[in-house]
Amino acid sequence: MNMRSGIAAYDTWQMGRVTVMDAVVAVASKPGVMAHGGADAPAGMLAEAVAARLPSAVGVRSLHLGSGNGLVPAVAQAVGFAPLAFDRYSANAEATKRSLLASAPQGEHDGQPSPAVFHAACVNPHVEAGSCELATIRIPTDKLGVQLAVVEAFRALAVGGRCLLAGANDEGAKPAARLLEQLFGAARLEDQHSGCRMLSAVKTREAPGDEALTHIRWLDGDAFTEQPVVAGGTSFVLATRPGVFSWEHLDEASGILADLMRVDDGESVLDLGCGAGVLGVVAARLTPTGSVCMLDADADAIRCAQRTARLAECSNVDVRASDVCRAVAERTFDVVVSNPPFHLGKGTDLAIPRAFIEQAHARLHRGGRLYLVANRTLPYERLIAEVFGEVRTAHDGRRFKVIGGVRRA
Structure with a gap:
């Protein structure tokens, strides 16, 4: 395999034309973007419903939570709305921005500000209360994330505004429907097929049906849970938020890798897919005169990792989305450590860990080391062998393995 061609394939954007009723839009995609290589039925339901609801005036604001590849906000833009789009994952946020730019009416994007796309898990403080006439929610897979999205949509909508919510039944669409009814007072099933459903609700008054739902502490973007953990022989406080990987406890696989990875003082370390910052903080403690860079695609993971590093008083850490x-x-490192994601929504997508392995190799100095932890059933040895020319096994347990390689050239 040509490694550079693999990296290029992951980074190459594709544009497709999609027709939804009378709206024709362009949708951007690449590996790592929601629904890449296929169609997302819930997003399709939302797009059709938006296309059928022409606004009373051009420029009316619409809010889109979980914007994915940008299909739904692009359709909203095509029928006259001024969309505000949010997604917590960087590839999705970039796809949405590209979709909106490519779908803008001819000439309208010239000299105009960039689309209102936010790489963020929380709407507040970006959207004023009561400022939107339409809100769409492509539900996330975690229960608290759904709850927060419904509450934020209610807050952003003006009285008379409509909320549309869609998701797969095995993602929690039925409980989400009950949440919608609790907050708005009533909800209606608009469509269901392919194991998915879409519901709608209208905001009929300023006060929500269930006041308790609006007092969830996580609506404050500065609210974190802080838990003491021990990993890699050092203790520190881990700051997390709902939706961040393993947010309620120290992930077993990360704990195993923290105990086994070798980092010498003075070395530079890249924590790829850092989550709340466990591996990065352990590495920073191991290389006090070196440097650690933590990267993650999840907007809230970045904020958690930054806080974890501050609480651990690690001044040699840089955290980036x-x-x-x-x-x-443009940078290279002595060591790369990673507990890579392999889920995209409910499915498994090996294009993501392949990109992690290829790009880890590209970011290592000659002689630099990769340490990767994974579920032992995942076929990462083949991917590492293709890129590094060898596989080194540091741990082969009942549930997890720690494997890697050394860059030779």
Whole structure:
């Protein structure tokens, strides 16, 4: 395999034309973007519903939570709305921005400000209360994330505004429907097929049906849970938020890797897919005169990792939002450590860990080391062998393995 061609394939954007009723839009995609290589039925339901709802005036604001590849906000833009789009994952946020720019009416994007796309998990403080006439929610897979999205949509909508919510049944669409009814007072099933459903609700008054839902502490973007942990022989406080990987406890696999990775003082370390910052803080403690860079695609993971590093008093840490290694494309490191994601929504996508392995190799100095932890059933040895020319195994346990390689050239 040509490694450079693999990296290029992951980083190459594709544009497709999609027709939804009378709206024709361009949708951007690449590996790592939601629904890449296929269609997302819930997003399709939302797009059709938006296309059928022409606004009473051009420029009416619409809010889109979980914007994915940008299909739904692009359709909203095509029928006259001024969309505000949010996604917590950097590749999705970039796809949405590209979709909106490519779908803008001919000439309208020239000299105009960039689309209102936010790489963020929280709407507040970016959107004023009562400022939107339409809100769409492509539900996330975690229960608290759904709850927060419904509450934020209610807050952003003006009285008379409509909320549309869609997701797969096995992602929690039925409980989400109950949440919608609790907050708005009533909800209606608009569509269901392919194991998915879409519901709608209208905001009929300023006060929500269930006041308790609006007092969830996580609506404050500065609210974190802080838990003491021990990893890699050092203790520190881990700051997390809902939706961040393993946010309620120290992930077993990361704990195993923290105990086994070798980092010498003075070395530079890249923590690729850092989550809340466990591996990065352990590395920073191991190389006090060196440096650690933590990267993650999840906007809230970045904020958690930054706080974890501050609480641990690690001044040699730099935390950045990044789609794999894009944010450090010009840098190289002595060590790369990673507990890479392999899920995209509910599915498994090996294009993501392949990109992690290829880009880790590209970011290592000659002689630099990769340490990667994974579920032992995942076929990462083949991927590492293709890129590094060898596989080194540091741990082969009942559930997890720690494997890697050394860059030779």
